[in-house]
Amino acid sequence: MHVCILRIFATLSALLLAASAFARVAEADADFATVQRVLQHPRCANCHIPGDAPLQFDDSRPHAQHVRRGDDGKGAPGLPCSTCHGQANLPASYGAHVPPGAPNWHLPPAAHRMVFIDAPAAQLCRTLKDSAQNGGKDLAALLEHVRSDALVLWGWNPGQGRAPVPVPHADFVDAFRRWTDAGAPCPG
Amino acid sequence: MKLDINGRSHEIDAPDDMPLLWVLRDLVGLTGTKYGCGMAQCGACTVHVDGQPMRSCVTPASAVAGQKITTIESLSDDASHPVQRAWIELDVVQCGYCQSGQVMAAAALIRAKPKPSDADIDAAMAGNLCRCGTYQRIRAAVHRAAELAREDGHA
Numbered sequence: 001m002h003v004c005i006l007r008i009f010a011t012l013s014a015l016l017l018a019a020s021a022f023a024r025v026a027e028a029d030a031d032f033a034t035v036q037r038v039l040q041h042p043r044c045a046n047c048h049i050p051g052d053a054p055l056q057f058d059d060s061r062p063h064a065q066h067v068r069r070g071d072d073g074k075g076a077p078g079l080p081c082s083t084c085h086g087q088a089n090l091p092a093s094y095g096a097h098v099p100p101g102a103p104n105w106h107l108p109p110a111a112h113r114m115v116f117i118d119a120p121a122a123q124l125c126r127t128l129k130d131s132a133q134n135g136g137k138d139l140a141a142l143l144e145h146v147r148s149d150a151l152v153l154w155g156w157n158p159g160q161g162r163a164p165v166p167v168p169h170a171d172f173v174d175a176f177r178r179w180t181d182a183g184a185p186c187p188g
Numbered sequence: 189m190k191l192d193i194n195g196r197s198h199e200i201d202a203p204d205d206m207p208l209l210w211v212l213r214d215l216v217g218l219t220g221t222k223y224g225c226g227m228a229q230c231g232a233c234t235v236h237v238d239g240q241p242m243r244s245c246v247t248p249a250s251a252v253a254g255q256k257i258t259t260i261e262s263l264s265d266d267a268s269h270p271v272q273r274a275w276i277e278l279d280v281v282q283c284g285y286c287q288s289g290q291v292m293a294a295a296a297l298i299r300a301k302p303k304p305s306d307a308d309i310d311a312a313m314a315g316n317l318c319r320c321g322t323y324q325r326i327r328a329a330v331h332r333a334a335e336l337a338r339e340d341g342h343a
Binding site for chain 2: 064065066067068076077078079080082083084086087088090091093094095097098099
């Protein structure tokens with residue numbers, strides 16, 4: 001009789017543990033889905049591209065003026081991004097059709113493209129965590145990057161005529177933190 | 189605000205957000221830099237700031253206080269800069285309106301890339317529009333300017 005009760009307890013415990021683990025995976029997947037929604041918004045993905053021509057605007061059209069990535073991600077030699085993109089968005093007095101600005105305006109370098117656009121969730125997740133691609137960042141450095149980098153923050157304050165990232169920045173950082181706390185599992 | 193323009197310090201009485209182009213043309217009287225579009229779409233207003241090309245029409249003057257601003261007027265004292273010599277040699281200019289911007293962009297290019305390919309020239313100069321369509325002569329002249337700079341030992 002006692003053995004039977006113990007077996008039932010053991011089975012129930014195993015089921016509860018499995019359910020709990022399943023719930024944790026589901027939570028991490030949901031948090032990564034929030035991260036993915038941000039990273040694949042045009043404010044981020046327009047420059048996280050496989051090719052050498054950055055995109056622009058909410059419809060992700062090719063950047064005007066044949067703009068190129070350049071080996072270092074800072075534009076073609078002789079036409080760096082900083083030719084037109086200053087340290088901050090321009091005042092309203094400049095009108096609606098001027099280039100936006102933020103510190104260190106750039107794309108990923110050509111050797112480490114960090115492609116976000118159109119990447120399936122699992123691939124995006126692996127790219128994000130790959131320190132050989134992401135500038136040598138571990139999870140803590142990635143979290144700090146999305147929390148405080150000025151160019152990342154520009155996505156929530158992109159200036160006239162551009163949609164900001166629709167997920168509030170605090171919600172994004174919270175989701176990112178929970179995902180990294182869970183061990184940064186990749187979906188699938 | 190204090191601006192360093194062509195090696196001289198200028199005390200400028202202007203709102204912080206006044207475009208550098210306005211300061212150059214209207215307050216300092218350096219009218220070689222041209223107004224084309226006012227939104228960084230044409231390149232006519234290109235100057236150098238700490239040696240890098242910059243569209244002065246979308247640059248608040250206060251953003252470049254303390255940096256070295258160079259305009260077409262001081263690229264050289266006597267039109268001897270390799271880009272200026274190549275431009276004259278190949279008779280690049282037609283109407284001329286865009287050309288101070290073209291020259292400043294070309295000078296930035298050959299400094300960054302002393303031996304540019306056609307593709308390098310196209311990539312660097314694509315932001316400088318020319319309504320007269322002098323693009324082929326511009327490309328040839330950039331090649332020639334790069335040669336002259338190498339001969340001069342500038343690159």
